[in-house]
Amino acid sequence: MEAALTGVSHDVFVSPPSRKGPWEGLVDCQNAIVKKFLSGSYDLLWLVELDVQVPPYAFEKLRDLDVDVACGYVRRHNGDGLILGFLDENMRVWYLPDNVVRGNVLSGWVMAGTSCLLFKRRVFESGCRFKFKPNVTPDILFMFDVQRAGFEAKVHGDVLCGHLPEFPLDQSPRLREL
DSSP, rough: GGGTTTOOOOOOOOOOOOOSSSHHHHHHHHHHHHHHTTTTTOSSEEEEEEOOOETTHHHHHHHHHHHEEEEEEEETTTSBBSSSSETTSSSEEEEEEEETTTEEEESSEEEEEEEEEEHOOOHHHHTOOOOOOOBBOOOHHHHHHHTTTTOEEEEEEEEEEEEETTGGGGOOHHHHHO
């Protein structure tokens, strides 16, 4: 990740572990990072989950989208497609295949998980936070809430990240094509 940030003034935040269950613990860790981010004078927060590898050009491509929430994406751990799609008014996700995403920038009510997201500060200054609700995964809930609040999100179809341990970057045929 350091190579991707050459020439960019930055700090790295790592959340402390949580004792809560998997989804609730993830939300606590994400909000701890948001709190640390807001305590500084940062303009952008690049949130990358622990099991994600980002390609060296990811930051620049996401920043160049110049939207409130710029999304990279990953394959599902089980190999059953992408964590990426469009949201509807009931928080259902209409998942998309790789050939629809590749090389495109998707906009509208998008959802690409929380694996690799670049946020503008104003998203969190507005009060938006990650939330836990038992019957909705936090990534779907968050992307729904921020877009409902009027923030623009886009997914960059060339920012396919590695999803460890099943899909490391060095084994991705897509990366060799880009």
